[in-house]
Amino acid sequence: MKPPAFDYIAADNLEGALSALSAAGGDGKVLAGGQSLMPMLNFRLARPSVLIDINRVPGLAYVEATGSTVKVGALTRHHALEMSPVIKTHLPVVAAAMQHVAHLAIRNRGTIGGSLSHADPAAELPMLTLLLDARIGIHSPRGRRITDAGDFFVTSLVTSLEEDEIVTDIEFPKPARESGWAFEEVARRAGDFALAAVGVTIDARDRKCEQARIGLMGVGETPVRAHEAEALLRGQRLSDTLLDEAVASIRSAIEPNTDLHASSDYRRHLAGVLAKKAIRDAWRRADGDRQ
Amino acid sequence: MIAHKTIRMTVNGTTYERSVEPRLLLSDFLRHEFGLTGTHVGCEHGICGACTIVVNGDSVRSCLMLAVQADGAAVETVEGLGTLQKLNPVQAAFQDQHALQCGFCTPGMLMTITDLIKKYPLASDAEIREGLSGNLCRCTGYEHIVKAVRALVRQPGSAP
Numbered sequence: 001m002k003p004p005a006f007d008y009i010a011a012d013n014l015e016g017a018l019s020a021l022s023a024a025g026g027d028g029k030v031l032a033g034g035q036s037l038m039p040m041l042n043f044r045l046a047r048p049s050v051l052i053d054i055n056r057v058p059g060l061a062y063v064e065a066t067g068s069t070v071k072v073g074a075l076t077r078h079h080a081l082e083m084s085p086v087i088k089t090h091l092p093v094v095a096a097a098m099q100h101v102a103h104l105a106i107r108n109r110g111t112i113g114g115s116l117s118h119a120d121p122a123a124e125l126p127m128l129t130l131l132l133d134a135r136i137g138i139h140s141p142r143g144r145r146i147t148d149a150g151d152f153f154v155t156s157l158v159t160s161l162e163e164d165e166i167v168t169d170i171e172f173p174k175p176a177r178e179s180g181w182a183f184e185e186v187a188r189r190a191g192d193f194a195l196a197a198v199g200v201t202i203d204a205r206d207r208k209c210e211q212a213r214i215g216l217m218g219v220g221e222t223p224v225r226a227h228e229a230e231a232l233l234r235g236q237r238l239s240d241t242l243l244d245e246a247v248a249s250i251r252s253a254i255e256p257n258t259d260l261h262a263s264s265d266y267r268r269h270l271a272g273v274l275a276k277k278a279i280r281d282a283w284r285r286a287d288g289d290r291q
Numbered sequence: 292m293i294a295h296k297t298i299r300m301t302v303n304g305t306t307y308e309r310s311v312e313p314r315l316l317l318s319d320f321l322r323h324e325f326g327l328t329g330t331h332v333g334c335e336h337g338i339c340g341a342c343t344i345v346v347n348g349d350s351v352r353s354c355l356m357l358a359v360q361a362d363g364a365a366v367e368t369v370e371g372l373g374t375l376q377k378l379n380p381v382q383a384a385f386q387d388q389h390a391l392q393c394g395f396c397t398p399g400m401l402m403t404i405t406d407l408i409k410k411y412p413l414a415s416d417a418e419i420r421e422g423l424s425g426n427l428c429r430c431t432g433y434e435h436i437v438k439a440v441r442a443l444v445r446q447p448g449s450a451p
Contacts, residue, residue, distance in 0.1 A: 001335040005293050007357055008313030031360075039336035042316075052312070052361060079349075079410075103425025104406060106337065108349040109356070190424035261416040 003041035007050040026163040029231040032114035074113025095183035122193040126191040127223035131215030137169035153222040180286025182278040194218040200278040219256040303371030308338035313336035326330035329369035340426030342401040369398035392430035408436035
């Protein structure tokens with residue numbers, strides 16, 4: 001297994017990368033961490049005529065807290081996200097989820113921009129951007145645009161990125177300090193892609209759920225938000241009945257695929273089990289722990 | 292015809308300059324250009340961990356990096372760890388604990404552990420197993436590899 005022949009450009013700056021990508025006219029691929037693209041090249045599932053390597057582009061790897069957001073550069077490695085004190089403090093659900101991303105040698109190379117652009121429906125970072133209403137910054141020769149994570153993921157391995165665009169930064173709104181959170185995942189082996197996973201954040205006030213966010217992955221062609229279940233929880237106190245209603249709503253809203261790892265029915269069942277645990281844990285962190 | 296690129300890299304402390312085809316994998320470059328066949332090639336898509344090496348201090352899959360990407364980098368392979376006369380601490384722990392059988396996965400295990408013990412406390416067996424989960428071994432059942440790591444992290448000053 002060897003990659004097909006391609007030309008290789010190591011871009012020194014973003015402008016250089018964008019003009020090389022544009023010049024490739026749809027036949028170029030951006031190489032960041034390479035942890036998804038390189039296997040595709042080795043299998044010859046991808047046959048670009050030119051690779052534009054952005055690993056040497058300065059200023060694309062950072063994690064910064066601003067007043068109301070956390071900004072992450074697209075070239076930030078998974079291991080840096082995993083270890084970042086800013087992420088641990090402000091986005092604990094992301095820190096928890098990073099433990100599930102592949103293995104150290106993969107996390108040392110893989111990048112958030114690469115994971116989002118590859119858009120595997122069972123990958124953690126795409127789901128987390130959707131869960132947390134992140135905004136994705138994108139550059140092209142035409143300038144900069146920003147898109148909501150909800151508009152970015154089109155279907156399995158397909159995003160709204162145009163062929164001359166590069167993801168450059170991701171901005172996560174900071175959840176309220178007292179926001180509760182949970183992340184639950186089941187995979188066949190440690191580090192494998194998830195059979196299903198659920199992320200939850202809950203803001204509570206006066207023992208009621210003010211806002212709930214529920215994100216799922218591995219249960220369809222893209223990561224999804226469980227909007228109906230979120231609406232069921234809003235304004236309510238958590239009870240076993242309400243929890244069961246939310247789980248039923250999640251199970252009926254998703255359409256998981258059957259593959260050699262698990263059947264659609266199994267994934268639907270699993271998503272409900274994980275959601276129940278995650279909603280309960282997030283609620284406890286938002287409310288119970290401080291009462 | 293794709294133009295070759297000239298790259299310079301340090302491999303186990305020696306600096307080399309070579310001209311390479313862009314598609315050449317770093318794993319193949321190390322094996323074919325320098326005869327460093329300790330870096331084993333298993334799955335060639337990042338699953339088995341046998342080709343794990345250390346680049347600029349971080350463990351990486353050498354089958355998922357191009358040689359041309361390592362231009363300017365410091366590369367360490369299993370051949371750089373120790374010698375037959377003087378094993379490094381990770382190798383010595385493998386010998387003491389009988390942590391290898393056929394040896395195919397061993398170079399990747401050793402390079403992975405070299406990075407793991409720098410970055411994680413590995414305080415529990417669960418954490419050690421999680422750390423090793425990206426490297427497949429078909430002989431040992433992992434038990435003795437876990438023992439070797441446990442012995443390493445419980446000896447103060449044992450980091451290489």
